Amino acid sequence: MTERSERNRATADGLANADELALIALPAAPALLSTEDGIVVRATEQAARLAGEPSPAALVGVRLADLVVRDGSASLLRARGGHIPVRPLSWPHADDERLRVTVLVDVSDLAGRGTGGTAADDERHWLIEAQRIAKVGSWVYYPETGEIYRSPVLAEFLAGFGADAATMIAAFHPEDRDRARRFFTDVLTAPEDELLEVELRDLSGKRIYLCTGRAEYNRSGRVERVQGTVQDITEHRALERLLRDERRKLQDAQRIARLGTWEWDPRTNVMHLSSMLHEIIGKPTSAPTTWDTYLERVHPDDRNWVVQAWRPLVENHEPVEVEHRYVRLDGALRILRLHGAAIRDADGHDVLVGTAQDVTEQRAVVTRMERSSKRFSDLVNMTPVGIGLFDRAERLVDANDALCELLGYQLEQLRGKSIDDITHPDERGAGLPAPIERSGIRRRVPQRVLVRSDGEPVYCELHTSSSVQDDGTQFWLVVFQDITERRRAAEALRYQATHDDLTGLPNRAAVKDLLGHLLGRVDSHRVAVLFCDIDNFKRVNDSLGHDAGDELLVALARRLEGGLPDGCTAARLSGDEFVIICQDIQAVGGVDSLATRVSGLLRTAVPVHGQLIRVSAAIGAAVPNGTGAGGEDLLRFADAAMFEAKRRGTGKVSLASPALMAAADRQLHLEGQLREALHNDGLALHYQPVVNAEGVVVSAEALVRWPHPDRGMLTPDAFLPIAEQGDLLRELDRWVLRTALREAASWPVRGGRPVAVAVNLAGLVPGGPEFVDAVADIVAETGIEWDRVVLELVETALVDLPSRTRHEMGELVSRGVRFAVDDFGTGYSSLARLKDLPAQIIKVDRRFVAGVGGDASDFAVARAVVDMARAMGRLCVAEGVETATQFHVLCGLGVDAYQGWLFSRAVPAREFRDMLARDPLPIPGA
Known part of the structure; x- marks a missing residue:
């Protein structure tokens, strides 16, 4: 091996x-x-x-x-x-x-x-x-x-x-x-x-x-x-994903910040740029970059000082920061901010590294902000609203011209003054709202009374905001808006909302508020209410005119203001109705003593338009009965007592008894039932024909009836006073007009002569709010012809009409509507004013018609009215014709049309349609 x-x-x-x-x-x-x-x-x-x-x-x-x-x-x-x-x-x-x-x-x-x-x-x-x-x-x-x-x-x-x-x-x-x-x-x-x-x-x-x-x-x-x-x-793999994510986040952050990196080796003069920096300067990544080639793209005006600014980094390795303009290859001009520092690489050689950021947009924003700040400063100086800058001790540091003018000081005089120094003595110590530590929180002070240099008070609305200056100093920015005139206007509006325009006395709204306050006290049993109605005031209006009536009401209001004992308040509800509210009836000697005193104040002679007018008043009094009655109830009981006094004669006084209060409650209950009947079409219309001399029906007067569930069929005299007291007349007139025109639109036509329909108005009258629009809307809704509509008004409603009201009536007349004077002859100076009445039909009152066959005076009045109506081109209709004698006499006088029981009583709508089918009507004794 x-x-x-x-x-x-x-x-x-x-x-x-x-x-x-x-x-x-x-x-x-x-x-x-x-x-x-x-x-x-x-x-x-x-x-x-x-x-x-x-x-x-x-x-x-x-x-x-x-x-x-x-x-x-x-x-x-x-x-x-x-x-x-x-x-x-x-x-x-x-x-x-x-x-x-x-x-x-x-x-x-x-x-x-x-x-x-x-x-x-x-x-x-x-x-x-x-x-x-x-x-x-x-x-x-x-x-x-x-x-x-x-x-x-x-x-x-x-x-x-x-x-x-x-x-x-x-x-x-x-x-x-x-x-x-x-x-x-x-x-x-x-x-x-x-x-x-x-x-x-x-x-x-x-x-x-x-x-x-x-x-x-x-x-x-x-x-x-x-x-x-x-x-x-x-x-x-998790670490690799994390590294990739971090690398991506770094790249995204650099892309968002428009920030790239660079490395420069001074020995070779070669610069290595990041891909983001290549993108910023618009140079391909394949093209080599040296310091010299980079410097060639620096804006010519910036090139020399950029070289000088870069020298400490190259020679002494000191960190530098340089901002200059750079011209891209595509010609776009960018502003770059460069940071540079020296480091040693792995071989021990010095290398220069750093970042380059595109700050073009930032510089544009800064420029816009500087311009905006200048515009803001100019705007602050020229704005009419006072603006002040306060330090942490709430002392004024700076202010615009408007604040100086508002307070009557020069700027140097204002500087150093605290917010208390310029605040009215009655409101000093309030300071500025909200702690200054809550920077940016805006607060509003609805009213703060300041004091001018001359001592005059100035009412201001304050808008405050705490903020921080560039150096970290906290301060208050306060806007002072002068609301003195607005406050005066608001007080005037508040006064108008709670006081009568004519007399200056408190009105119904003020009376309700005062009673609500007094009846909420522990000693509410001492409160008393007197309801006063001037006797025969309508006669003054009708004979002397509304101006005279207004002058009389003002004079009586002044007598009440000056003659009432302490703790008593006089108010005017409407028309000739006054109310006296006593906070402590025992302190003034009781109800009888107070009523006698008020009756004496209103029983007087007042010079009006050169005449001495003697007046008196019916007075009703009411005190809490221990049943928890509210202010409205107390007014209602006093009102009922006043009507009781008026029935007893002029200048009388009546105290609301338990029986009278019970009757008032029943009347209130009946008023509620009437409201419900109006809303649910619980009323009905009867029609009485108006015929010519041949008995042909030319029109019909619509008369309202109330089929009461408990009291049977009620005629207007049973519920119209209730409607008047409950302020329902206007709503009742709308219902009658709408129902009458809708039913008349379907009446049969005989001989090519459509029958007109007449509606007597008491609440919806000329001069009232939206009178013309209300009538026009109902006519359009029902589809009836305009020339079949007759609107009847009492004579006093047509006297002394202002030109605007006459113009409104003229608009309806131009469309075909006719106006009729109802009960003519019962007013004052009626014959003298006949030529001024904006009406096309005159209806002679039944009191003159009743005596034309035997009373020479009635005959003379009837003949005079007929002659004057014919001379002025008006139609004349006789009311209350009940005998053949009356009919023949009136025919001889030349009356144009007749209405009365001689021809027919008022009948339900179905019977009236049958009557039209039998037209003409037979005339008894003819």
Whole structure:
């Protein structure tokens, strides 16, 4: 063996010297390092002991085939004769594929004829431990017998699976089993010594194994055996993924930051640029870069000072930072910021390294911010809103011109003043809201009273924000918005919302608030309410006009303000209705004493328009009855008591008794039922015909009725006062107008003459809100012709109409609507005003019609009205015609149409349709 070993050693010497081979790591087990030709170039101490050699050097230069022979199984030839059963495990060395590592596993215990003893057991144990540490298992496959040997570590990897090829393949993930089968097939057909690899996952897919295999052929060219390893590389792959991710993140970060790296060797003047830096400067990666070629693209105006700025780095290796313009090959101008430093490479040479960042966009943003800051400063200086800058001690540091003008100071006078110094004495100590540590939090102070240099108060709304300057100093930014005028306007609006426009007294809203406050006190039983209604006030309006009535109301309001005792408040609800609220009725001597005093104030003579008008008032009083009645209830009881006093005569006073309160409650209940009837179409219309002299029906007046569930059919005189008190007249008029026009639209037409329909309005009147729109919408909704609509109004509603209201009525008249004056002759100075009434039909009141057959005065009035109506081109209709005598006399006077029981009472809609079918109507006595 010695002579052969010498020859082989000479062959191995050409591969590597002994010092280099000694540096190659081998497992701490019986291991051999051999060349491609199978010549052993290094052995471990464990391998020498297993072979019976005194030292590892005895095995160097020996062919591996001479040491390990196979005769049915592998055996290691020992130096002193004999052999020991082994299983060699081989794999290429990781650093040099020309070398192979072979580990000899002592399997004498498996063969039953080993000579290893305790030392061999130790070697086998350490070999297994080495595989376990390296996470490498080995296997050997013998195609002739189908036998597979698995090392203990591999058996641990494939725990629970058998030692044949099929079950080994089943130990891997289902998705990887086809690749495992191809791997075994490829290994069995691969050229000798060709190492094949495949990565497979375990059943759970969590572990990754690198499987290697290499076939060994015998002299006849058949595969004698296949050797391989299975290595757990899960952590390696995880580390590789982590490194890839980190590398990708670094590249992404550089791309996002537009940051590249460079390296410059001053000895060669060659610069190595990262791919990102090549992209930034727009230069292909294939083009070499030197400091000179880089400098050529630096902007000509920056080139000289860039060279000067770079000199400390080149000459003294001092770190530098340079920012300059760079002209790319495509002509684009970029701004680059370069950092450079000196380091030593592995050879001990100085190398300059650094980064280059494209800051073009950043510089553009900075420029825009500087311009924006300048514009902001200019805007602050010219804005009409006061702006001040305060330090942590809340002392003014700076202010714009508007704040100086607002407070009446020069800027130098304002500087150093605290927020308390410019605050009104009544509000000092409040400071600025929110702690300054909460930077960026904006707060609003709705009102703060400041004081001008002349002592005048200024009402401001403050908007504050705490912030930090560039040097870290915290400060307050405060915007002062002058709301003095807004506050005055708000106070005026608040006053208007709670006070009567005419008299300046508190209105209904203020009365409700005051009563709600007083009745919420412990001594609410001392509260009293007086409801006052001026006697015959309507006569003043009708005879002297509304201006005179307004003058009278103002005079009475002033008397109440000046004559009421302390603790009493006068208010005006509407029209000629006044309310007195007493906080403590006992303090003024009781209800009777207060009512007498108020009655005396309202019983007076007032000069109006050059005339002395004597007035008085009906007064109703109410006090809490202990039932928890609210302010609305107390007003309602006092109102009911006032109506009771008015029934007793002028200037009377009445106290709300329990019976009167109960009646008021019933009236309130009836009002609720009326509301429900309006909303649910629970009312009905009857129609009374209006005929001409031949008995032909020319129109019909719609009269509302209420089929009450408990009280039967109610006529308007039973529920119109309730509707008026409940503010339902307007809603009731809408319902009547809509229902009447809808039913009239379907009336039959005879002789080509459609019958008109008349609706008497009390709440929906000209001059009211949206009068024209309300009528137009209902006409459009019902589809009736405009010239079939007659709107009846009492004479007083048409007197002294403003020009706007007359224009509104003119719009409806231009479309075909006609207006009728109802109950004409009952007003004041009616004949004198007939020419001014914007109406096309005059209806003579029934009181004059009743006496035309025997009373000369009634006859004269009727004739005068008819003559004047005809002279002015108006139609004349007589109301309340009940006898044939009345009819014949009126016919002789020239009346155009007639309405009354002589022809028909008001009948339900169905009966009226039947009446139209019998048109003309018979005239009794004709």
